[in-house]
Amino acid sequence: MQNWRFSQLDKTPFIKYVPLAVVLLAVGSCAGLVVTNSRxxxxxxxxxxxxxxxxxxxxxxxxxxxxxxxxxxxxxxxxxxxxxxxxxxxxxxxRAKPVFVISGDRISTVFTSERNVGKVLELAKVSLAAEDKVVPGIDQEVPPDGTIRVVKVTYGEVTVDEKLPFDTEKREDSSLEAGLVRVYREGTPGIVRVTYTVKYEDGKEVSRQEKSRVKVKDPTPRILLVGTKREVSRGGQNIRFERALEVMATAYCPCSKCCGPYANGYTHTGVPAKRGVIAVDPKVIPLGTRVYVDGYGFGVAADTGSAIKGQRIDVCFDTHEEALAWGKRKVKVFILR
Known part of the structure; x- marks a missing residue:
């Protein structure tokens, strides 16, 4: 009977403390769960x-x-x-990177991680006018080299005096030989004052548009006298001609001094070189043309020369002395009918 009592008394504390231990264990487990889930x-x-x-x-x-x-x-x-x-x-x-904003001759450096061009310009405190250009565009990303170019567009006015071309008038002159032309009066250009609206990009002109135009001075025409005379008198003889030319005339003879060591006394056309033979540029005076040369007389275009080009002729004499005496002079040549 005593053993039973002892057992009964011994069981009482165990029964009382077991539920408390279970509760403490459960609370600890929940607390650990909360800590774990909060990370x-x-x-x-x-x-x-x-x-x-x-x-x-x-x-x-x-x-x-x-x-x-x-x-x-x-x-x-x-x-x-x-x-x-x-x-x-x-x-x-x-991380911030350097972005270079170039405007005219100024370069601003902005360290930023922003990649939008427009926002970078805001950070750089760059103000844009309506027509300013940005490369790349403000809605695009900063390029890999980190360079943004701002082109400032401005306008201005420029007024300049421009020349008005003059006309040329031709008047017939019966006292002047046909084929010859003389300037009776030189022309003068007129003046017109033009105002332009000029567009500049970074200070450099890229275009201009005319805004107004005012005539300041009228041009005066150039007046030319055109010869119509087809007959002249030389040595008491009337000479009728088609046209006249003013040329530079030199002289030669058949000798080796004038025509070189291989001179054979014959011209380019095969006729003998003698007085009355004229060396010409065939593009100006065709070979075979009959002419009259002031101070020389009648002749035929029957020879050529390497130095005879354009408005030049070479008149032939029989002797070297005559050729030297002629020298070089400006003369009129009449192309005969």
């Missing part, structure tokens, strides 16, 4: 590395501090620093 996995993506962290709930700023990632001037982070973290969050860090 979060986040990833930090930076240009130089990626960091994987398991953290307690905090802010983006705290996570960067924990990872020892600092932000410099112009760096950016997404989400923002004051954003609360959540499980699976990806935090992106963009």
């Amino acid at each position: 979060q996995n986040v990833v930090i993506s930076a240009p130089d590395r990626e960091v994987y962290l398991t953290i307690r709930p905090s802010t983006v700023k705290d996570v960067l501090n924990q990872a020892e990632i600092s932000l410099g001037p112009g760096d950016s982070v997404y989400p923002s620093l004051d954003t609360q973290t959540k499980d699976g969050m990806r935090i992106t860090v963009e």
